[in-house]
Amino acid sequence: MPYKAFTLPRGMRDIDQIETAKREWLFDKIARVAEKYGFQRVDPSPIEKLETLEAKSGPAIKDEIYCFKDKAGRDLGLRFDLTVGMTRMVASRRDLPQPIKLYAISGMWRYDEPQFARYRYFHQWDMEIYGSESTLADAETISASMDILEELGLHEYEVLINSRVLMDSFLASLKLNSEDQRMEALRIIDKVHKIPREKVVEEFKRLGVNSDCLERLLEFTSMKGPPEKILEELDSYEVQGHLMLKGLDALKSLVDDLKAYGKLSKCFLNMGVVRGIDYYDGIVFEAYDKGGEDVGAILGGGRYDKLGLIYGGTALPATGVAGGVERLMISLDRRGLFPKIDVSPKAYVTILNDQVKAQSIALAQLIRRRGVSCDLELKNRPLKKQLEYADSMGIPYTLILGPREMEKDAVRIRDMKTRRETLVPMRSLEEWIKKIRG
Amino acid sequence: MPYKAFTLPRGMRDIDQIETAKREWLFDKIARVAEKYGFQRVDPSPIEKLETLEAKSGPAIKDEIYCFKDKAGRDLGLRFDLTVGMTRMVASRRDLPQPIKLYAISGMWRYDEPQFARYRYFHQWDMEIYGSESTLADAETISASMDILEELGLHEYEVLINSRVLMDSFLASLKLNSEDQRMEALRIIDKVHKIPREKVVEEFKRLGVNSDCLERLLEFTSMKGPPEKILEELDSYEVQGHLMLKGLDALKSLVDDLKAYGKLSKCFLNMGVVRGIDYYDGIVFEAYDKGGEDVGAILGGGRYDKLGLIYGGTALPATGVAGGVERLMISLDRRGLFPKIDVSPKAYVTILNDQVKAQSIALAQLIRRRGVSCDLELKNRPLKKQLEYADSMGIPYTLILGPREMEKDAVRIRDMKTRRETLVPMRSLEEWIKKIRG
Numbered sequence: 001m002p003y004k005a006f007t008l009p010r011g012m013r014d015i016d017q018i019e020t021a022k023r024e025w026l027f028d029k030i031a032r033v034a035e036k037y038g039f040q041r042v043d044p045s046p047i048e049k050l051e052t053l054e055a056k057s058g059p060a061i062k063d064e065i066y067c068f069k070d071k072a073g074r075d076l077g078l079r080f081d082l083t084v085g086m087t088r089m090v091a092s093r094r095d096l097p098q099p100i101k102l103y104a105i106s107g108m109w110r111y112d113e114p115q116f117a118r119y120r121y122f123h124q125w126d127m128e129i130y131g132s133e134s135t136l137a138d139a140e141t142i143s144a145s146m147d148i149l150e151e152l153g154l155h156e157y158e159v160l161i162n163s164r165v166l167m168d169s170f171l172a173s174l175k176l177n178s179e180d181q182r183m184e185a186l187r188i189i190d191k192v193h194k195i196p197r198e199k200v201v202e203e204f205k206r207l208g209v210n211s212d213c214l215e216r217l218l219e220f221t222s223m224k225g226p227p228e229k230i231l232e233e234l235d236s237y238e239v240q241g242h243l244m245l246k247g248l249d250a251l252k253s254l255v256d257d258l259k260a261y262g263k264l265s266k267c268f269l270n271m272g273v274v275r276g277i278d279y280y281d282g283i284v285f286e287a288y289d290k291g292g293e294d295v296g297a298i299l300g301g302g303r304y305d306k307l308g309l310i311y312g313g314t315a316l317p318a319t320g321v322a323g324g325v326e327r328l329m330i331s332l333d334r335r336g337l338f339p340k341i342d343v344s345p346k347a348y349v350t351i352l353n354d355q356v357k358a359q360s361i362a363l364a365q366l367i368r369r370r371g372v373s374c375d376l377e378l379k380n381r382p383l384k385k386q387l388e389y390a391d392s393m394g395i396p397y398t399l400i401l402g403p404r405e406m407e408k409d410a411v412r413i414r415d416m417k418t419r420r421e422t423l424v425p426m427r428s429l430e431e432w433i434k435k436i437r438g
Numbered sequence: 439m440p441y442k443a444f445t446l447p448r449g450m451r452d453i454d455q456i457e458t459a460k461r462e463w464l465f466d467k468i469a470r471v472a473e474k475y476g477f478q479r480v481d482p483s484p485i486e487k488l489e490t491l492e493a494k495s496g497p498a499i500k501d502e503i504y505c506f507k508d509k510a511g512r513d514l515g516l517r518f519d520l521t522v523g524m525t526r527m528v529a530s531r532r533d534l535p536q537p538i539k540l541y542a543i544s545g546m547w548r549y550d551e552p553q554f555a556r557y558r559y560f561h562q563w564d565m566e567i568y569g570s571e572s573t574l575a576d577a578e579t580i581s582a583s584m585d586i587l588e589e590l591g592l593h594e595y596e597v598l599i600n601s602r603v604l605m606d607s608f609l610a611s612l613k614l615n616s617e618d619q620r621m622e623a624l625r626i627i628d629k630v631h632k633i634p635r636e637k638v639v640e641e642f643k644r645l646g647v648n649s650d651c652l653e654r655l656l657e658f659t660s661m662k663g664p665p666e667k668i669l670e671e672l673d674s675y676e677v678q679g680h681l682m683l684k685g686l687d688a689l690k691s692l693v694d695d696l697k698a699y700g701k702l703s704k705c706f707l708n709m710g711v712v713r714g715i716d717y718y719d720g721i722v723f724e725a726y727d728k729g730g731e732d733v734g735a736i737l738g739g740g741r742y743d744k745l746g747l748i749y750g751g752t753a754l755p756a757t758g759v760a761g762g763v764e765r766l767m768i769s770l771d772r773r774g775l776f777p778k779i780d781v782s783p784k785a786y787v788t789i790l791n792d793q794v795k796a797q798s799i800a801l802a803q804l805i806r807r808r809g810v811s812c813d814l815e816l817k818n819r820p821l822k823k824q825l826e827y828a829d830s831m832g833i834p835y836t837l838i839l840g841p842r843e844m845e846k847d848a849v850r851i852r853d854m855k856t857r858r859e860t861l862v863p864m865r866s867l868e869e870w871i872k873k874i875r876g
Contacts, residue, residue, distance in 0.1 A: 010512075020480055038786075042452065257799065373473050389535055
């Protein structure tokens with residue numbers, strides 16, 4: 001039978017040695033910032049009941065996720081984000097003092113068509129605050145998000161902010177009277193920059209938006225700029241109603257808070273930013289790597305008080321932020337922001353023959369016990385092949401313990417770069433280990 | 439409509455704040471040991487083609503795992519271990535210098551009946567060495583596994599070792615001529631301690647093992663003890679054949695190596711240890727927490743050269759070890775080996791009113807920038823409620839910045855345990871931060 005290669009399903013991927021090391025570095029940075037802000041890490045279940053996933057996004061979600069029946073005929077689904085799981089977790093933990101600040105960094109699945117910077121298996125970092133209605137909680141997540149980018153060395157970015165309350169009341173003023181119509185309008189606004197102008201016009205027309213209203217809508221959604229400037233424009237905007245004022249007040253208060261956080265200079269109000277996800281119902285925001293906009297938003301979030309209510313049965317105000325790990329890694333890679341990744345052990349101990357095998361093993365163990373990563377010859381190869389292996393693995397030092405070295409109670413240490421060899425007496429070995437441990 | 443609580447599917451679980459912190463500690467220890475031995479971390483895809491999973495364990499595996507069709511009708515399955523994924527990864531990476539030493543710590547799923555220390559979603563740490571036929575590679579994984587336990591403070595354990603080659607040739611000597619019969623015999627031997635004696639006898643009878651052979655088999659599989667002693671007994675054992683000698687030689691050579699590693703005192707040869715999994719074909723071993731045997735083996739592994747051949751198309755000798763994270767955590771918990779886990783922030787900044795809000799936010803930001811985890815009042819509560827919150831969160835210090843404190847250019851710091859308050863001048867704040875950062 002001819003050999004058949006085993007490949008991964010479409011859109012799936014392995015994470016290899018180098019990428020894992022990059023992720024560890026990245027996750028550690030994210031975790032440190034989250035913990036400095038008092039977020040506590042959790043990991044919600046990757047498998048949920050389908051009804052839990054549908055509660056957030058409606059039955060249409062089925063088309064976009066991995067779902068299946070288990071052997072008992074129960075409908076299950078793989079999580080498509082971390083927010084649902086965290087919200088479900090918190091909803092069942094009414095014993096916890098509020099606000100509850102949680103974060104997670106983990107994998108998830110979507111049945112999307114694979115494309116640039118999008119896989120069917122991907123990872124997000126996610127910070128959520130449950131139990132505060134205040135815009136201060138929104139400011140806290142925005143500030144923490146920005147600190148993550150800064151901590152990673154990604155200083156050239158913009159945070160674009162809007163209010164769903166403001167948008168919703170503005171759309172209502174355009175005679176989009178039903179919530180469904182307004183939600184559909186938000187979906188169109190969300191993709192204004194991705195589809196041709198005439199298609200935008202056509203879709204709004206189909207929603208029943210007349211030319212006059214459409215013009216006002218397009219004018220409104222193109223408002224963007226520094227917060228103070230846009231707040232002034234919004235203040236003098238003709239259409240005002242109770243809800244619109246409420247949305248405006250929230251934005252003002254958020255801007256004040258972000259100023260206190262020292263974060264206002266990279267924040268912009270943008271009436272075209274609405275976030276595609278339907279459960280947002282307050283402040284929404286997203287951030288772009290300036291010059292790397294083609295990967296899409298590198299983080300996004302907002303308030304979703306209603307979702308907390310759905311999962312919890314009683315009010316659970318909530319606001320949060322999430323960012324795609326794979327996208328972020330593209331931005332960091334392009335800007336050369338990852339440190340030099342070295343997954344090679346520092347040392348390598350040869351085994352010349354069976355007579356020196358036990359001593360060579362003991363030597364490797366000694367080095368490891370001292371906290372230095374050390375590989376050991378496991379293939380019983382000629383010395384030349386052993387040195388080639390150490391070279392190809394990028395291991396900087398090879399330790400050779402042959403009969404001649406043992407006679408002198410010493411070990412020969414080869415610097416693989418310079419190819420210089422030094423005979424180091426056993427009694428000086430601890431010193432050498434200390435030196436290379438750094 | 440009455441509220442309906444959203445629960446997890448049967449056998450699934452969330453990992454909460456405290457457990458996540460314990461895991462982080464545990465994973466870090468495991469990672470350090472693995473890296474000291476020169477293993478590099480990867481994370482294979484959680485979703486595989488069903489045929490990939492079946493290649494390892496046959497079509498029967500379908501009953502024990504989560505598998506489903508995707509929207510294009512392709513048969514997929516959730517991974518049930520990390521070995522399959524790593525072996526598939528390595529099989530497609532013939533560019534890597536061998537041996538290839540990989541490790542992973544990640545989650546997986548099995549459609550088991552949930553029971554004590556067994557969930558349908560669980561985690562394993564896993565170290566594998568590809569490309570070496572030598573028992574030295576087996577010794578390397580056993581030694582690294584033991585160092586993980588030692589590093590965790592778990593010193594009271596036993597490693598039980600056997601050879602599948604030895605067992606297989608012994609079973610052949612009992613006239614179990616087909617591989618299927620011998621595999622079935624191994625499965626029975628694997629559960630000898632879990633099922634009643636008469637059932638064992640009955641099952642062997644059904645396999646065609648006569649009373650005389652059965653007695654010899656039960657005698658053979660009850661051989662256990664210190665390596666030197668058992669090797670001596672095996673040497674004088676009457677039935678010997680080419681393969682049995684080969685298995686015996688491998689055990690001898692492994693024992694020599696483990697002695698050189700300084701690991702022999704906790705290792706025992708045990709002819710009753712065969713490991714249930716069918717792909718092992720060389721050295722096998724497992725370790726038990728002494729006194730905590732009810733959780734089952736805390737790690738287990740062995741050589742599986744044939745599996746490498748299946749995935750790779752050409753020879754890929756392989757040996758490895760894996761341990762269940764949830765079981766290990768039970769052992770560590772029982773022995774009190776986890777450090778004190780504290781997920782609370784170190785400090786908490788109140789917000790007394792809108793007049794001091796901006797300064798209070800700035801104060802929290804200052805503390806965070808200095809690397810100290812700090813929470814901030816986000817609910818606009820009366821001071822009394824804010825202090826109650828800090829208390830219930832276990833935060834040791836609350837910083838209060840009211841108009842009076844601001845007038846004196848100072849901050850009031852309350853030690854939440856002693857309830858003593860100190861007025862700290864702003865110019866001395868950096869010192870205080872340094873002190874609590876430790």
